[in-house]
Amino acid sequence: MEFFVAQILTGLANASSLFLVACGLSLIFGVTRIVNFAHGSLYMLGAYIGYSLMQVLPGMIGFWGAILLAGVIVGVIGVAIEMLVLRPVYRAPELFQLVATFGVILVIQDLALIIWGPEDLLGPRAPGLRGVVRIMGEPIPKYDIALLVITPLVAVALWYLITRTRVGVLVRAATQDREMVGALGVNQAWLFTGVFALGSALAGLGGALQLPKGGADLMMDFNILPPLFVVVVVGGMGSLPGAYLAAIIISVLNVFGVAYMPQSTLVLMFVVMIVVLMIRPYGLFGREEVAGEHGQAGEPERPIKPASDKIRLLVTAGIVILALLPLYGSSFAQVLTTDILIFCLFAASLHFLLGLGGMVSFGHAAYYGGGAYVAALLVTHAGSPMELAFILAPLGAGLAALVIGWVCLRLTGVYFAMLTLAFAQLLWSLVFQWGTVTGGDDGLINIWPAEWLKDTTIYFYFALFFAVGGILVMRHVAHSPFGYALRAARDSERQAEATGINTKQVQLLAFGFAGMMGGLAGALFVFSKGSVFPNELEIARSFDALIVVFLGGVKTLSGGVVGAGVFKAIEDVLTRFEYWRLIMGLLIIFVVILAPDGIVGSLRKAARRVGGLKAGGEE
Amino acid sequence: MTAILETRGLTKVFGGVVAVKDVSFQLHKGELLALIGPNGAGKSTCFNMLMGQLPVTSGDVYLEGERITGLTPRQIWRKGVGRTFQITATYASMTVIENVQMALMSHHGEILRFLPFATRMHRDEALALLDMVGMANQAERHSAVLAYGDLKRMELAIALAHTPKLLLMDEPTAGMAPKERVALMQLTADIVRDRGVSVLFTEHDMDVVFAHSHRIMVLNRGELIAEGNAEQIRNNPMVQDVYLGGGTVFASEGAQ
Numbered sequence: 001m002e003f004f005v006a007q008i009l010t011g012l013a014n015a016s017s018l019f020l021v022a023c024g025l026s027l028i029f030g031v032t033r034i035v036n037f038a039h040g041s042l043y044m045l046g047a048y049i050g051y052s053l054m055q056v057l058p059g060m061i062g063f064w065g066a067i068l069l070a071g072v073i074v075g076v077i078g079v080a081i082e083m084l085v086l087r088p089v090y091r092a093p094e095l096f097q098l099v100a101t102f103g104v105i106l107v108i109q110d111l112a113l114i115i116w117g118p119e120d121l122l123g124p125r126a127p128g129l130r131g132v133v134r135i136m137g138e139p140i141p142k143y144d145i146a147l148l149v150i151t152p153l154v155a156v157a158l159w160y161l162i163t164r165t166r167v168g169v170l171v172r173a174a175t176q177d178r179e180m181v182g183a184l185g186v187n188q189a190w191l192f193t194g195v196f197a198l199g200s201a202l203a204g205l206g207g208a209l210q211l212p213k214g215g216a217d218l219m220m221d222f223n224i225l226p227p228l229f230v231v232v233v234v235g236g237m238g239s240l241p242g243a244y245l246a247a248i249i250i251s252v253l254n255v256f257g258v259a260y261m262p263q264s265t266l267v268l269m270f271v272v273m274i275v276v277l278m279i280r281p282y283g284l285f286g287r288e289e290v291a292g293e294h295g296q297a298g299e300p301e302r303p304i305k306p307a308s309d310k311i312r313l314l315v316t317a318g319i320v321i322l323a324l325l326p327l328y329g330s331s332f333a334q335v336l337t338t339d340i341l342i343f344c345l346f347a348a349s350l351h352f353l354l355g356l357g358g359m360v361s362f363g364h365a366a367y368y369g370g371g372a373y374v375a376a377l378l379v380t381h382a383g384s385p386m387e388l389a390f391i392l393a394p395l396g397a398g399l400a401a402l403v404i405g406w407v408c409l410r411l412t413g414v415y416f417a418m419l420t421l422a423f424a425q426l427l428w429s430l431v432f433q434w435g436t437v438t439g440g441d442d443g444l445i446n447i448w449p450a451e452w453l454k455d456t457t458i459y460f461y462f463a464l465f466f467a468v469g470g471i472l473v474m475r476h477v478a479h480s481p482f483g484y485a486l487r488a489a490r491d492s493e494r495q496a497e498a499t500g501i502n503t504k505q506v507q508l509l510a511f512g513f514a515g516m517m518g519g520l521a522g523a524l525f526v527f528s529k530g531s532v533f534p535n536e537l538e539i540a541r542s543f544d545a546l547i548v549v550f551l552g553g554v555k556t557l558s559g560g561v562v563g564a565g566v567f568k569a570i571e572d573v574l575t576r577f578e579y580w581r582l583i584m585g586l587l588i589i590f591v592v593i594l595a596p597d598g599i600v601g602s603l604r605k606a607a608r609r610v611g612g613l614k615a616g617g618e619e
Numbered sequence: 620m621t622a623i624l625e626t627r628g629l630t631k632v633f634g635g636v637v638a639v640k641d642v643s644f645q646l647h648k649g650e651l652l653a654l655i656g657p658n659g660a661g662k663s664t665c666f667n668m669l670m671g672q673l674p675v676t677s678g679d680v681y682l683e684g685e686r687i688t689g690l691t692p693r694q695i696w697r698k699g700v701g702r703t704f705q706i707t708a709t710y711a712s713m714t715v716i717e718n719v720q721m722a723l724m725s726h727h728g729e730i731l732r733f734l735p736f737a738t739r740m741h742r743d744e745a746l747a748l749l750d751m752v753g754m755a756n757q758a759e760r761h762s763a764v765l766a767y768g769d770l771k772r773m774e775l776a777i778a779l780a781h782t783p784k785l786l787l788m789d790e791p792t793a794g795m796a797p798k799e800r801v802a803l804m805q806l807t808a809d810i811v812r813d814r815g816v817s818v819l820f821t822e823h824d825m826d827v828v829f830a831h832s833h834r835i836m837v838l839n840r841g842e843l844i845a846e847g848n849a850e851q852i853r854n855n856p857m858v859q860d861v862y863l864g865g866g867t868v869f870a871s872e873g874a875q
Contacts, residue, residue, distance in 0.1 A: 300711035300763040306736050477733050484737040485730045488710050488721050495708035498670070499777060500696045500725040509731075555712075 006138035007259060011252030013144035014213075016151040017043075017206035019247035021224060022231040023158060023240060024202035030175040030238035031195045034086065034097045035414060037543070038104040040221035040228065042200045045108060046074045046207025047216035048116050051123065054211070060127040071205035078200020082193050085589050090192075092596035095360055099550040100592045102543055105221060106585030112218060114579065120218075123211030143212050150209070155244050162240065171195060175238055225539060226425045227254075230273045233418040236286020245284060266429030270422045274407065277419060281411050300491075301555040306479050319468055326457045334460040335528075336572060341467035342524045343544075344564040347552070348471045349517035350545040351560025356478055357510045358490030359409075362417045363424025364518055364545050366404065369537030370427060371397035371519025372526040376444040377437070386450040386527060393523035394516045400427075401515020405508050421539070428537040443533035447526050463524050470517050471561055477513070478557060486510050551591055553598025562600050621684040623648050623785050623817040624669070629678035631664050631841075638664045640841040641678070646785070646819055651811050653828045654821045656838035657861060662821040663705070665838065666789050669819075670702055671695045682785065701778035705789040707770045709762055715773050716758040719745040722780035748776040752806060768799035772806070779810065786810075788820035792827055800824060804831040829853070837861070 025039045053066035085100050129146055132139035162168040174181045174191055182188045207220070214220075231250055235242025250269055257265035276284065307315065325337055350364040374396035378384035384392075408419045431438040438444065453459050477483045488496045489503035496503050526532045535541065544567075552563020570587070574580035595602035622645035631639040639661040646652050656662055667673035669680055671692045679688045682698055690698075710718050723741040724730060749755045752772040757765070762773060771791065778786060791807065792800035804827050811818055822828050828835060829849040837845040837858050845855045852858055 300761075303712060303714045303717065303761055306738065479736050479738070480734060481724045481729045481732045481737045481740065484713070484717070484721055484724070487712055491710040491712055492708040494704065495710065495774075495777070496721075497692050498696060498702055498704075498708070499722040499780070500693050501721075501730055502693060506730065 002136040002138045005136055006140060007255050008252055009135065009140050009148065010144060011255040012151075012248060013141075013147040013251075014255065015244075015247040015251035016147040017210040018224075018227060018231055018251060019151055019244050020154060020202045020206035020209065022228055022235070022243040022247055023155075024199035024206070025228060026232050026235070026238050026240070026243050027171070027195055027202075028199035029232070029414070031171055031178075032086075032090075032192050033178075034101070035095070035417070036101050036199070037098060037225070038081065038101040038108065038221075039199070039203050040224045041105050041108040042074050042078060042203035043207040043224050044112060044216070044218070044220040045077060046070045046204030047123075047211055047214075047220060048112055048121070048207075049073050049204070050208025050211050051121050051216050052116075054124050063124070063127050067205065067208040067211075070208035071201045074204025074207070075197045075201030078203075079193055079197045081200070082196035085593070086196070087189065087192075088593045089596055092592070096550055096554075096592065096596060099547050100589055102547055103585040103588035103592065106581040106588065108585075109218065109221065110579045110582035110585070114582075116216070118218065121216040123213065123215040125212050129212075147209070151244075154205075155240065159240055167194070222539060226421075227269060229418050229421055230269055232283075233286075233415060233422070234273050234276045234283055236283030237414065239283070239285035242283055242285030263433055266433055267426060270426040270429065273422050274419070274426070277411065277415070278407070282415060286415075301487075304478065304557055319464075322464060322468075323461070326460065331456050334456050338460050338463045338524075338528050339572075340565055340568045341463050342521050342528065343548075343568045344561045345467040345470045345524070346518055346521035347545050347548040347560040347564035348474055349514045349521065349560075351549045351552070351554070352474045352478070352517065353510060353514040354546075354549055355554045355557075355559060356483060356490070357486050357507055357514075359507060359511065360417045361511075361514075361542075362421035362539075362546070363542050364420075364514075365537050365539070365541035366420075366424035366427045367397040367401050367515035367518030368522040368525070368545075369431075369532070369534075369541065370400050370515075371522030372532040372536050373431060373438065373444070373522075374519065375523045375526050376447045376532045379447050380444050381437070386448070386453070390523050390527065393526075394519040397519020397522065398512045398516030401518075402508065402512040405511030405515070409504055409507055409511065421542070424537065424542055425539065428534055428539075431537055432534045438534075441534060443531055445531040447532065448530050449527040453527070459528060463528060466520060466524055470520050474513075474517060475557060482506065482509070547588065551588070551598055553601035556598065556600040556604065559598050559600045563598065566599060622646055622681075623650075623683060624819065625681040625684075626669070627679050627681070629665065629668060629680065630676045631661070631668060631673065632676045638841050639668070639838075642838070642841075642843055643678075644836055644843065644846070646817055648784075648817055649811060649815050651808060651818045651831060651833045652820075653832035653835045654819060654838060655823075655825075655828055655835060659840075660838040661841040662838055663789065664841075666787060666821060669787060670700070696781070699781065699784045700787060701781065701783035701785070702787040703771070703774045703778050703789065703791055705793055707767075707774050709770060709774060709777070711763040713762055714758070715754060715760050715762050715765070716742065716745050716749060718762050718773055719748050719776050719780055722777045726781040745776075745780075748779055749773075751779070751810070752776045768795050768803065771795065771799075771803060775803075775806070775810075779814075779816075782814070783816060786816050786818045788818060790821050790823060792822065792824055797826075800827055801830075807831070 021039065021043050025036060028034060028036050050066050050070035053069055054063055057066050081104055085104060086097055089097050089100055126143050126146065129142040132141050133145060162171060170181065170186055170191055178188065227250055231243055231246040234249065235246035249272070253268060253272060254265060257268045261268070322337065325334060346368050350361065353359050353361055371393040375389040375393035378389040378392060379386065404420070404423045408416055408423065411419055432440055448454070449459060453462055485501050485506045488501060489506050493503050522536065548563040548567045549560045551567060552561070553559030571584065574584050577583065597605060624646040627643050629639055629642040642665060654662055654665065664673065668675050671690050671694070675688055679686055681687065682700065687695055687698060710721060713721070717738065720737065720741055723744055724737065727741070729740065746755055746758060749758050752775050754769060754772050754776060757769060762770070765773065792803055795803065807818060808831050810816055834846070834848060835852045836843055837852060839861045844861065845852060845858050
């Protein structure tokens with residue numbers, strides 16, 4: 001019993017900063033409709049800035065002052081991000097802002113590295129709260145007690161702000177109907193900036209507040225994202241009480257998980273999330289998103305056409321040039337091109353789902369990494385020949401996608417996206433924590449291709465065949481009746497259903513198909529590298545594909561492939577520099593602001609302006 | 620003769636509010652039947668129950684004598700019921716003809732085909748449908764750039780793709796210019812005459828209703844309060860009361 005109470009208290013204390021950060025994310029999403037991936041980075045900045053301030057500000061007042069100041073400073077940084085990076089892209093297509101926030105993540109990662117160095121920083125203990133108190137005989141750190149008191153106070157203050165003040169009325173109104181609020185004369189731009197500042201400040205506070213418990217390190221930004229998204233989704237998007245309750249549930253669960261089932265702590269969180277969403281699809285306190293009947297946001301996509309003879313000739317020429325690479329390129333160039341081809345296939349599979357299907361998956365790495373792991377596990381544990389593993393990998397990934405898709409497709413919009421992310425993280429945690437089978441963090445090694453494929457050049461041709469083949473197959477499917485039905489379901493589910501199209505079935509099949517193609521990319525990957533590690537399943541991998549698809553252009557058939565090719569090539573050049581993330585991040589932000597239609601979309605627009613492209617033409 | 624569409628005691632209760640109460644009517648072959656009533660009378664609720672978008676609280680819907688209560692919109696469509704929406708629902712990323720081809724592919728059960736090029740399927744059939752609604756000359760245009768009236772006509776072509784025996788039109792002329800309204804309803808009347816389709820439509824514009832419908836039903840507060848031809852409805856004191864609190868506008872309009 002004593003132990004039980006102590007565990008609960010620890011869980012409640014841990015919930016504190018998670019709640020603050022989640023509130024910020026929820027607020028920002030509610031008003032601006034931006035899923036701020038950089039929120040974890042703001043949390044990390046809060047911790048680092050708080051740490052530096054605590055070094056110079058003395059005593060108890062200095063400590064708490066540092067925490068507050070960290071919040072304020074991060075709030076100001078949030079304002080800068082909102083005004084410089086997000087404002088120019090509010091009018092861009094739905095979710096395009098994600099890419100911008102991802103650029104911000106990269107920039108902040110390197111800035112933090114430059115300023116605070118690579119070492120983990122041990123957080124200072126709170127002056128006057130260093131010891132423990134005994135509650136029912138169990139030692140509880142005094143700082144935990146302080147957190148237990150602070151969190152409800154902040155929660156009530158926020159609740160008061162949102163429900164009782166004029167600012168709160170505006171925020172709630174904007175959450176319900178942005179356009180109407182604008183029409184009533186509220187300056188939306190400043191409302192957005194204000195909310196972004198508040199949300200960022202909360203993230204900063206959360207980061208600084210957890211310093212005595214967790215310190216500051218460079219992994220904080222990504223590490224907080226999974227629990228953060230889980231809390232926001234379980235609680236219900238935009239609900240403060242929901243975020244509070246969910247933060248507590250997740251934190252308490254985590255504490256008990258560590259005590260009783262240390263092998264499954266990570267998995268547990270996602271299982272809870274999935275269970276909650278199965279019962280209450282919009283979270284504990286969330287309301288169903290009122291999805292408009294607009295299909296895609298922004299300018300509608302242009303009609304697609306089967307490739308003309310001219311295009312076919314160009315594509316064939318391109319493939320021939322690629323195929324001749326061994327004649328003029330080094331062995332290194334072949335390896336690099338193999339990497340690019342695999343990534344193009346992976347990105348194209350996400351593009352199929354996201355562009356044609358309108359299904360924004362935040363967790364597409366599940367199928368890429370999943371395919372890689374299926375192959376690796378078959379080789380390692382079943383002694384399967386490479387050829388068999390290579391065939392079964394996409395099928396396994398496709399099957400996983402069908403199961404995951406079946407659950408996720410009950411939801412729409414951002415909940416759908418979050419749920420796909422949760423499933424990807426679930427797979428990642430399974431692989432990460434189930435070391436005896438998957439090798440855990442050490443990965444699986446010695447997964448080499450069959451004897452006849454050992455040669456770099458031959459494997460290059462192997463990858464070329466399957467990557468280009470896969471991309472062409474997806475492209476063809478896009479032009480088939482099935483591909484049209486998929487777009488129909490995206491454009492107007494109402495009309496599609498009213499004319500006999502089973503939209504959910506079509507979407508589920510597309511999900512499985514895209515998963516299978518992602519799995520194919522993963523299988524190509526694992527045999528080209530000879531090993532696979534859990535990071536092929538992690539959030540960053542899913543984000544890579546998302547960025548590429550958005551940068552290439554969602555509303556163009558070739559967007560995914562072009563984006564992937566460009567991105568991977570640039571990345572390869574940049575990673576030779578020490579602070580490549582900074583450059584890459586700035587580059588991404590730059591492209592987002594200058595070319596909100598993506599690379600292909602913007603090129604086409606420019607071409608049309610010049611008059612070189614007939615109206616209605618596809619690439 | 621069995622009616623094309625028949626409802627018996629159709630009722631919908633939302634919480635404590637009775638939105639539609641005991642509505643029974645028949646729609647006969649080749650008939651153009653209007654369902655009118657003030658805002659909030661329950662027209663859309665009625666429609667949504669007929670189309671399977673809303674479960675009924677009680678009562679039944681029959682299509683040519685076959686009970687279709689509780690079927691999904693997809694199943695009802697397969698039984699030969701087409702519909703157009705109050706707010707157009709079309710595939711904005713496709714051309715006009717592709718919008719129609721999509722419905723044709725669905726009708727022919729070809730949604731799960733992965734090999735053929737969709738643009739080459741049922742082109743002639745789609746063109747014929749577009750020709751019928753006067754949109755053949757715009758077949759290759761991007762549907763997102765169409766004028767609203769043209770969009771409505773395209774939607775009509777989509778709804779006619781599976782040669783339905785019954786067409787349900789929810790406020791077909793809402794948001795259109797007066798000239799377009801007349802044209803669209805004339806088109807609908809022609810289709811009813813030429814193809815033997817039966818049509819049930821809701822409408823706010825009384826000119827449209829009186830000029831084009833064969834028979835009119837009036838819904839008020841969820842209940843059918845009157846039924847008859849244009850003349851009977853115009854002169855029905857209950858209807859006048861509901862619409863104008865006893866005014867005489869209908870009578871003067873009737874002189875045209």
